[in-house]
Amino acid sequence: MKNLTCKHCGGSVTAGDENCAHCGIPLAPDYGSSPQKKFKLFFIGLIIFCLAMILWLPPDWSHFIQ
Ligand SMILES: [Zn+2]
Secondary structure (H helix, E strand, O other): OOEEEOOOOOOEEEOOOOEOOOOOOEOOOOOOOOHHHHHHHHHHHHHHHHHHHHHHOOOOOHHHHO
């Protein structure tokens, strides 16, 4: 479990908690999950996919050079 802080009171909350244990403020259902991390994984996957495609289908550079 990740240690998170309540945005309202600054107390430590657990990911998946519906309410803050300290001030009782409702926490977002996805609080603790980081969409940025998912986006990063998606981005890394996209880069790997592009590299795989470049290696699989080598671009014909002569078309651009001439
Ligand atoms: Zn709180």
